[in-house]
Amino acid sequence: MPERTGPSATGIKRNLSNLSLTLTVVALAVLLQATLLTRVRVLGVSPDLLLVAVVAWSLLHGATEGLIWGFIGGLGLDLVAGMPLGTSSLALMAICFLAGLGTNSVFAGNLLLPIFLAGLATPVHGWIILLSAQLRGLRVDWIASTVRVIGPGILLNAALMVLVYPALRGLATRVGAQQMEW
Secondary structure, three states, X not given: XXXXXXXXXXXXXXXXXXXXXXXXXXXHHHHHHHHOHHHOOEOOEOOOHHHHHHHHHHHHHHHHHHHHHHXXXXXXXXXXXXXXXXXXXXXXXXXXXXXXHHHHOOOOOOOHHHHHHHHHHHHHHHXXXXXXXXXXXXXXXXXXXXXXXXHXXXXXXXXXXXXXXXXXXXXXXXXXXXXXXX
16 A cells, blocks of 8 residues: 655644634734834834734744745735835845744743844844835935834834733744644
8 A cells, every 4th residue: 555645634734723823813913013003103113013923933933934924914014004015025024034043042042032133123124125115216215214213113123022922932832833834
C-alpha cells in the first residue's frame, strides 16, 4: 500500500484554525486602527496598533507568520484609509524581517526586546511609506515628517508594545497557536 504524502487532516485543520485566528485578530487591529486610534493623539501622533501587532507576532511566531499578518493587515488598512493598495503591506512586511531576527535572540523572553523592536520598526515603516509617496510624485518633507511624526511615533509605539505583546503572547498560548506550515 503506498504511503500517503501531503498534509494530514489534523495539520490542515490546525492551519485553518490559525488562519482564522490571524484574520480575526488582524481585522480587529485594522478596525481599531482605522476608527478609534486615529482619534487618539499623543505627542501629536496616533499609535500604530497594526505595526505593533505585526512586530509582536513576528517575534512570537517568526517572520513568515509576521509577513502574513503584515500583508493581510496592510491591504485592509490601505482599503480603509484610501492609500494606494499595497503601500502599507510593503512597509509592514519589511519590518517583519527586522522583528524575525529577534526570535533567536538571548533577550527573546524579555519584554525589552519587543519594546526596542517596536521603536526600531517605526522609522523603517514610516520611511517606506514616505518613499512610496515620493515615488508616486508627491512632495515629501523627510526631515519634518521624521521629527514631527516618526520621532514621537517611536515612543508611542514602544509604549503600546507593553500592552500588545503580553496580550498576543497570552492569546497564542491559550489557543495553542503554532506556526503555520505553508
